Amino acid sequence: MPFLPWLRPRAWVAALAATALLAVPASAEEGLPARLVCHDDLFVPYFMQKHGRIEGLNVDVLREAAARLGIAIEFRAMPWRRLESELARPQGTVDCAFAMSRTPAREQYLEFGKVALQPTEYALFVRRDDTLPAVGKLDDLAGKVIGVRAGFRLPEAIAAGVAQGRWSVAEVPTDAANFQKLALRRIDAVLADGVVGQYTVKQLKLQGIVRVAPQLARFDTYIVFRKNKGSPALAAAFDRAFRRMRQDGSFTRITSAYLGAPLLEP
Known part of the structure; x- marks a missing residue:
């Protein structure tokens, strides 16, 4: 599926295997990382791998949000059970993942924002x-x-x-x-x-x-970060970007590109 036309011009780097990297020349907001690696399992149409690169509804939302924050975001695919295990491990290799539902157990070791990525x-x-x-x-x-x-x-x-x-x-x-x-x-x-x-x-x-x-x-799902000194600021920054994207219609445009008009209900 092609990248969406309303994204600002960027230098795209060819994705290899299960990764896709968006280069963002702008500086990240103060206190935020310049680069972020985020994981999910393959799940059409939210997170898909096509012709060696990763795309999807949630991927496009997060690309736009990260671009607004000046963060270069990279996506990697990981089977869901392994992803959950890595997030729960104190020395796990995953610092960012989506889209996860909020539970008391997960809130012990993950930083959740207040604005959902998707219902x-x-x-x-x-x-x-x-x-x-x-x-x-x-x-x-x-x-x-x-x-x-x-x-x-x-x-x-x-x-x-x-x-x-x-x-x-x-x-x-x-x-x-x-x-x-x-x-x-x-x-x-x-x-x-x-x-x-x-x-x-x-x-x-x-x-x-x-x-x-x-x-x-029905339940909401979120982008999550491993809890550390900088995770509250990172979660709050994505909350701000998501709110702006909902206000300016970006969420609706991205969703419509994948789903078109809603299905009629009987």
């Missing part, structure tokens, strides 16, 4: 089909099969229904496979991150698939 919503997607009973709420899926990506943490309401035998869950390796099965009527619904689902439907050009409202769960 995360767990949502159901179904076919809009006049020949089938309408699905407008979770109870309408009684006796149905819900597709989920392998390893996806089930919301409590879904897990309880599985335990009670009210519906069943079918796991597949990728979100794309899930939505293709839904389009082919091999499953009755897909449980996914709301943005991931919307992006996947758009990329696959699937017709007649809609998101059920309301979402099953």
Whole structure:
């Protein structure tokens, strides 16, 4: 996916393997590092590796925020379990990561800002089909099969229904496979991150698939820093940049470049 056109001209350095570096000539704000290395796991469309460089919705947001702060930011991919382990280790190798939800345990060793990078919503997607009973709420899926990506943490309401035998869950390796099965009527619904689902439907050009409202769960995710003397100032600086980006419409423009118009709800 191309870099977004409203970013100011920069000297781009070719990314190698799982890294992408943005060179920023401006000086960083006083007290902030001139360079920052930040990690995430591959997760379409937030963090993707294409043709040897890293891009994605969250990547573009953080590139813009770092540029406003005068920080050269580099992105590296790391499997999620290893990333969490490195962040928790006192002598870990990771000082910055995204996008993480706030928990009391994580707040012991990570610096969270006050402004979220992205909200995360767990949502159901179904076919809009006049020949089938309408699905407008979770109870309408009684006796149905819900597709989920392998390893996806089930919301409590879904897990309880599985335990009670009210519906069943079918796991597949990728979100794309899930939505293709839904389009082919091999499953009755897909449980996914709301943005991931919307992006996947758009990329696959699937017709007649809609998101059920309301979402099953919602929580905010943040950029985080290993706690040290400078981490409070760094978190506060990104908070300021995120606020300005929301005020001037940058968040909306970046999101629209990946998702386009929101999906209609049934």
